[in-house]
Amino acid sequence: MSQASANAFGSNSPLIFMDVNTMHTIAYVMRRKPGLTQEEFFTLYLEHGQVMAALARGLLSYEQFPLRHADSLGDIYSIPGEAPYDAISIYTYATAEDANYTSLLPGVITDSEKFIDFETMIAMPVQKRTVV
Template identity: 50%
Template sequence: MHTVAYLMKRKPGMTKEEFLNLYEEHRDVMVSNARGLVSYTQHPIRKPEETGDTYTTNEYDEYDALSIYTYESPEDSEFSNHLTAISNDSARFIDFESMISLPLNKIQVK
C-alpha cells in the first residue's frame, strides 16, 4: 500500500464555497480515473472549537482541506497523478504552490 496526504489551499480569488463545491466534485473524478485507488478521504478543515481541539493552532488557518489517498502501489499513485483528467480537475481549485504533500505510513491502533 502507498498512502499520501495533501494539505491544500484554494486558488487565489476563489471563495471557500466555490472550493468546497469543486472539491466535492473531485471525488467522482478520482473514483472514475485513478488506478489502484484503495481509499480516498476528504477532510474539509473547520474552525476549531473550544472543546476537543486542545492542540489546534492558527498556523494553518489559511488551508482549506486535507485529502488522504491510499493506492495499491507507489506506481499507481504516480500514474494517477499524471492523468490529464485528474490533474486538470485538480488545477481548477487547488493552489499547488502552497500545497503540502505528506507521505504516510498507516499503523492501525484500534
C-alpha cells in the same frame, strides 16, 4: 454470489485483498486556489471525488477532510482569522506506480487545477498507524 454479481463496492470485479506492505498512502495539505471563496473550494473539492473514482488506477481509498468552522461549534481548536489551509486529503493506492500513473492523468490534473493552490500544497508519503 456469482462472479457477475456486484460486490459490496458496486463493482463486478472480484474483491482483492492488498498486502499492506505494497500499499502507497499520500497525505496532501492544501489551500484553495487564489480567487476562490471557501464555499467554491469546498464544492469543487467534493466533486473531485467523482473524478478520482472514475479515473484513478489502483485507488483503494480517498478521504477528504475539509476544514470545519470550529468556532461555530464551540471547538477550542478554532483558528482565529483565516486558516492557513483549507483541507487535507489522504489517498491510498495499491502501489506507488498506481499513484504516479494517476497523478499524471490529464483529467486528474485539469480537475485539480480548478481549486488547488499547488504553490502552497504539502504532499507527504505516510504510513497508517492506528493507535486507538
